[in-house]
Amino acid sequence: MADYLSVNRRNWDERAPIHAASADYAFDRFAADPGFLSGVVRFDRPRLGDITGLRGVHLQCHIGTDTVSLARLGARMTGLDLSEASLEQARRLAKDTGTDVDFHHADVYRAAEVLGAGRFDLVYTGVGALCWLPSVARWATVVTELLRPGGRLFIREGHPMLWALDETADPATLRYPYFEHDEPLVFDEPKTYADPDAVLTNSITHSWNHGLGEIVTAVMGAGLRITQLVEHDSVPWLALPGQMTVDDMGEWRLSRLPERLxxxxxxxAVKDPVSG
Structure with missing residues (x-):
């Protein structure tokens, strides 16, 4: 297997300024409206609850829109990402919005080493993060290391059922692995979802799927207690072109019989305090 970190880093370094300039990430709205939140955080705000004063870390934070949104809800946020170019954009967003966020450059598997163990009340992971990691069990162990006793993991992610579909087929058909696999899926995609006109030079990516049962088992195996698991019929981007309709929240679902997907x-999940 090629060095997936270097391959994916080059791809995300190139994507970062394109995404920051796109309407999808809405940097201008963040700057103009102090109450504006990313669609991902806005969708899950009822499940997040009150996070005022919590020390949080956003793993694989990309250009920081979710990170800044969590800070706007009152958390003291840290962001970590593999791509330094993404962090440059994230720091610019934080500066332009007057948001105090501490950003760090590192592979997510080194998060506890870089940030320190047992320091966080909240570990947050947003949409499109776990697919870049070869081992979900190793990731879950890092999450446990980062959390203090009583701390919470919060994930909103694309469903592995969706990741297993070939989005270029109409109707979408099963093509890719549902379960975790040793060798990465290698894609050569010169386009990025945030700007269909942009052409990437570093177009190769390496990714993996992880079944929902594998994710749940990894989280529990790392010593966390699951407190909520909700499956949704929508995602915050057009995942299946020509087959989905967007709602007022910016969530896309199948135009016909969305309950199928x-x-x-x-x-x-929560890291329970040690008794005794």
Whole structure:
């Protein structure tokens, strides 16, 4: 297997300024409206609850829109990402919005080493993060290391059922693995979802799927207690072109019989204090 970190880093370094300039990430709206939140955070705000004063870390934070949104809800946020170019954009967003966020450059598997163990009340992971990791069990162990006793994991992610579909087929058909696999899926895609006109030079990516049962088992195996698992029929981007309709929240679901597809999920888990 090629060095997936270097391959994916080059791809995300190139995507970062394109995404920051796109309407999808809405940097201008963040700057103009102090109450504006990313669609992902807005969708899950009822499940997040009151996070005022919590020390949080956003793993694989990309250009920081979800990170800044969590800070706007009162959390003291840290962001971590593999791509330094993405962090440059994230720091610019934080500066332009007057938001105090501490950003760090590192592979997510080194998060506890870089940020320190047992320091966080909240570990947050947003949509499109776990697919870049070869081992979900190793990731879950890092989450446990980061959390203090009583701390919480919060995930909103694309559903592995969705990741297994070939989005270029109409109707979408099963093509890719549902379960975790040793060798990465290698894609050569010169386009990025945030700007269909942009052409990427570093177009190769390496990714993996992880079944929902594997994710749940990894989280529990790392010592966390699951407190919520909700599957949704929508995602915050046009995942299946020509087959989905967007709602007022910016969530896309199948135009016909959306109940057929589990498109995303929200999972929460807690690191219980040690008794005795």
């Amino acid at each position: 589990a498109a995303s999920y929200t999972l929460q």
